[in-house]
Amino acid sequence: MSNGNGKRFLKPGKYLMMGNVAMAEGALSSGLKFFGGYPITPSTEVIEHLAKRLPEVGGCCMQMEDELASINAVMGASLVGAKAMTATSGPGLSLMTETISMAANIEIPFVFCDVQRCGPGTGFVTVPHHNDVGLTRFAGNGEFEVIAFAPMSCQELFDLTITAFNYAETYRCPIFILSDAYLGHIHEVVNIPPKEEILKRVIDRTIPEDTKGAKFTYEDINTHKLMIPKPYIVGTEFCPPLIIHLPHNQDGVLMPEENSLRFMKIMIDKIRDNIDKISLTEEYKLDDAEIIIISYGLPVRASYRAVDLARKKGIKVGIFRLITVWPFPKEKVKKVVVGAKAIIVPEMNYTGVIAEQVERVTDLNIPIIKVPKVATLHHPDDILKAIEEVAK
């Protein structure tokens, strides 16, 4: 089989692309070589597109018999050095959590695209609902950190997927892309940059070099600072041929139980210590804002419009957008909300998963107003109404 790398990148230019396809193309640009999945509405276009495209780049798209087999195939592919991913929706995610937890333990890099639909259970299959936001944070038994992206346009689905793959290589924890039934099916113009530009952004999977026999060490041998070693590539010279899915020491082999705390520290602190580098946020008209909207994903776009309309009426309101939802940037949020008159959190779910996180880090005297929406998008007027209410 030819390596087909010539077809990895689309010709640079503008394309009218569906969200799910833009995400798949972002993955291919990152060097995706394996997709394991089981089709589920509303994520099906991802596997459809990759079934056609992956063979063109010398990769493999494998439709497995179910979700559990899919995620295990993804882990296997990643362990032998392929950039790998899966895409599913809520019911698939809940089936896959067992392996996600195991992957977090072994620190296997992979990207997980969750095209969210309305739950619980089977729910309404074709409508959007950001109801997996909480599940992604706690996807599996045990303690581990995850990183989750919340794109809001087709261009971002392309760009942030590249970032997601880079994070997977760097931080070796479960990486989620939180899309939804609506975003996955929007068509927008996606600007594909030249391949040289994309390659500058991509972190490749490379065989770890042997640094005095301490190839997988978590401690810099000179400074003793915590660091994250490169991912294993099973079958290469220095990689242990047997990967133990139990807490491991710095060489990737089983460690004594009494060192569990140290292992936990490695697993959790690799994300928490780097939160400033990992967490991506965006601010809109926040400088003089008295009312602050905190949101992520598609509701941010309705919020832009609501803020512009409110500003015309003289209301000082701005947006703090979470591009990465997890890890929750609590220090940044703490700073942003100082002195706020009120905080509005529009979310496409009923309970307000992120609103609860905001509550956790905000003074009790600042009111937090949830604007829930289920199975449909926020209309800008929904958010404008909430702004006007608190501005009274």
Next chain:
Amino acid sequence: MNRYEIRIVGYGGQGIITLSKMIAYASGICEELLVTQTEAYGAQARGGRSWAEVVVDLDRESKQIDYPKALKPYDLLVILSDAATKEVKKEVIKKEENTGLLIWDSSTILGKFRAASKMKNLGLPIQKMALEKFGNIVYGNAILFGIFTVVTKIFSEESAIETLKQFVPGSTLEKNMEAFKFGKQKAEEFLTQLKEGMS
């Protein structure tokens, strides 16, 4: 930001979603304007009520379209089925002189369509004309696309033709081009009448 709001409603199989993608392609790729297309997603593809929406930002300075769905009142509303007439009320269409238009298919809307008379509207037996003139109702899409090109002026005729070439199978291009020109001609007649009516 200068949003142009388009909504097309009918039933599955009429080519509503294809038409919306053609509008998005001509505006977004050929004219390099910001554009967002959204569509009914579900069993509608196999029949039943279907819809698609396109938002085009006519302001070239804009960086992004904020809200991705079309907002009421619309600049252009296309109604292609009886059931869809229910959503036509005078407040859902803009009343400005240069925009706000209802296009409807008088060969698929059989009942009385009183709401249409309360606004600027163009009613044509699009499916019937497609069948009689070009032999298949699928050419209704190209007729509509021709009408669309003339009445909205968002994209040029060249852009529209380039889009047609992208979307229709090569063997049917010639007939589609004829249907497109026919639609354009009908729209031009309509605009002339409108002008005369106003003066």
